[in-house]
Amino acid sequence: MEKMIINGHDPKPHAIVFPYPLQGHVIPAVHLAVKLASKGITITFVNTLSIHHQIIKSHNSQPGTDDDHNDDGDIFAGARKSGLDIRYATISDGFPLGFDRSLNLNQFWEGVRHVFSAHVDELVGNLVGSSDPPLTCLISDSFFVWPSFIATKYNLVNISFWTEPALVFTLYYHLDLLIKNGHHSASHENRKDTIDYIPGVKAIEPKDLMSYLQTTDTNTPEHMIIYKAFNDVKKADFILCNTVQELENDTISALQEKQPFYSIGPIFPSGFTKSSVATSLWSESDCTKWLDSKPRGSVLYVSFGSYAHASKREIEEIAYGLLLSQVSFVWVLRPDIVSSDEPDILPVGFEDQIKGRGLIVTWCCQIEVISHPTIGGFLTHCGWNSVLESVWCGVPLLAYPLLTDQFTNRKIVVDDWRIGLNLVDDHHKGNAVTREEVAEKISRLMGGKSSGDDHDQLRKNIKEARKALENALTKEGSSEKNFTQFIKDLEFKLIQKKYET
Template identity: 70%
Template sequence: MEGSHQKPHAIMIPYPLQGHVIPFVHLAMKLALKGFTITFVNTQSIHHQISKAQPHITGEDIFAEARKSGLDIRYETVGDGLPLGFDRSLNHDQFMECILHVFSAHVDELVGKTVLSDPPITCLIADTFYVWPSMIAKKYNLVNVSFWTEPALVLTLYYHLGLLRKHGHFASNDNREDTIDYIPGVRAIEPRDLMSYLQATDTLTVVHRIIYKAFEDVKKADIIVCNTVQELESKTISALHQKQPTYAIGPIFPTGFTKSIVATSMWSESDCTQWLNTKSHGSVLYISFGSYAHTSKHDIVEIANGLLFSGVNFIWVLRPDIVSSDETDFLPIGFEDNIKDRGLIVPWCCQIMVISHPAIGGFLTHCGWNSILESIWCNVPLICFPLLTDQFTNRKLVVDDWRIGLNLCDKKSITRQEVAEKINHLMKGKISDELRNEIKKVRKTLENAMETDGSSERNFNQFIKDVKDTIQKRRGIATWKLDNSSSFNLV
């Protein structure tokens, strides 16, 4: 029994959105391969959506297949405070109020029940957007690891919210519009490239209240790990590391960049392989706006007409709720008849399988961070159409810093003419060649980081060492207290 108690046991709790669950799952697998016991916690709602989309899941456990290969990953679900049938997408603010006020009580109860499992839980790995990790970690004497699933640039802007406020770039009556050049580790950034919540005029929404609390709480974490690459954001990571241990351990992909054996998709996936096999190398534009963000009917209509004008082949992932859960009729009349065999529209697909297909030559994306990393890995240049939150800041990295993509829209409103023009620039010609040359360089950076002696692998090993050292230190303190105080109660 004593030997098993030396094994680190992390309880991992992703934010209940698909873009957060995916890197958490891949990190859980990576840690389990390094000898960790993992208890992975999804909300009941997320688990219900995954199970509904993928009926082949064994029983109530998305990690059943992973355990067959010897990985010690346990699985739990927890309520988020709302009934399963509640439409979280349509009622975003009510959902977020529950995450802010109710969810922590459910997590506390779950951790209390599982903390003394065998081996005992010694580490909490929680999404940085949660407001409660320091409280739970302190209560149960756990190493507090904050997992940031987006680029370090976004983390540091939230981290230094006080500076942005002090200088009048955020939450003032009339926000300044000049260049921001005072954030540690960030050379310069324009206000238009801040995350949507930092550009908003109403700064008292539920999401703002979550951001204020979460980014004070992260400052109490023992360790921060980021799904990014040190060489891509070296100054930003270094500046954060000076404040508290911060490690770039990305990109966190499934082994071999193939479809994961762990189900994470919340929609039933269409298989596009047969259709793609009929198309020539690099001739297909892939379009997807992610799992959660919404856009307007006007934008969908302009993109659809731009696709018609461009003449390119395309796969377009159109979630039924892309405009809203109530409005599902948003394509122009006759659009699907006009595209004939050069276009394929699906409600969802396995993105890794699609963008790694040789027929894919470009990606029109909402600029979710997972999508950007996957595109870089597949040498697929991007057209950027950010919709909310970090996506505007991610676009800056893609278009301005790394020069691996184009803006979809340079003006206030999308037009079909500009959509067609940008698609043609992306898919062929001089601009296309330049983008492809640059993305190969960035891809090489990712590849090097993931080598045995690469920065991400070294940082990952250092992170594990820090976790184990902190566990030992805490154990030593707890043992000393037990020896010296009959009234001390170790929970």
């Protein structure tokens, strides 16, 4: 790959990367770090101590890994052996390692909002004075509330990394319009009519907004973070987004009138194979042998991601729906999917009833599973990484959003790209999922008797979406061109900064 050159006298750029401390944010940030390093940029990648310890613990429990691998493990050691200049650092999130973040989310997010920036300040301050080459850029997840303060204090180029679709970004970005028009309010019931005034968005229904914008309880730590972060992101020098220009062109074009915004997705590991950098927060089960025993396209993959919680009743109805469907399945059931203090969530006797037909694991390498030829569908929460990975593998989706951007991603999947079905037809809250609906929708997705034209049409549409992703990543594709342009613009910005100081 071509390397970035400022000029013969300047040291190469050095970017410090701060992913949000959640699995779905760490993974694309790691792949972005590798992509930037392959262009000759020095990277210092920073995980919180909690995320780091979870990764190391899960890595050490994998079969065939080195038991001597300890808590000081450098997850980028393999990347450095391949010639990439990626350093690794850890930082406190303000809480002790034993603190249950999943069980105490409000307290945790308050800490991320108020305390974390002090630890960031200390780490960046130490690096600014000692790193070689000198630190020049800050790359931070768009949900952080402190980037402009840190970037200004240490004279760093401020680069915001958005891990979700541009549609979600622009809805948060234009919160002022939603508030002004009464579609997001703390004082009264939100308007329920169509939203047609967001630049670059034709129209969107309130039920398709992110969950935090649908509620009237806006005093939560998450709301405070969103409001502050999206004020702060307007001060960023550049915004990188894990999406594809052709799939969200109007939205991206409107954002580019506001700030330098680059769609550079999908950000996957090279060759869409398991990453050489450990990123998983749970020990991964190898499902390959079990999948090899099943017919092509016959297995449903079920996962609700790494963060959102479901109720015990929802899990039970989905379990009974899987039984009724008679379809083979792999179900990823995170230990804390309901709550970390409620581990027994499946119906009594369920695992005995599915022997041979169903495989339940606490975690797996998702790209290894959904790229397996026996996978024919994905029952998903609609996390953005899952959506992009499914498109890449040509696996149609059964959408069951639980939280945050997943409701808006569902709109993209089902209504815009038409590559998936809704698990529940009416998305208004209180319309509970039933086992009969689960079984019927699985049959439609997987090509059963009730599938009609759905099965073939979904596969045709997903092939078109996959082509858009593939094309974007070719040498002349939009994402590669945008990435190259970002590198050039960054180069110019660094020269500007040099002559300003």
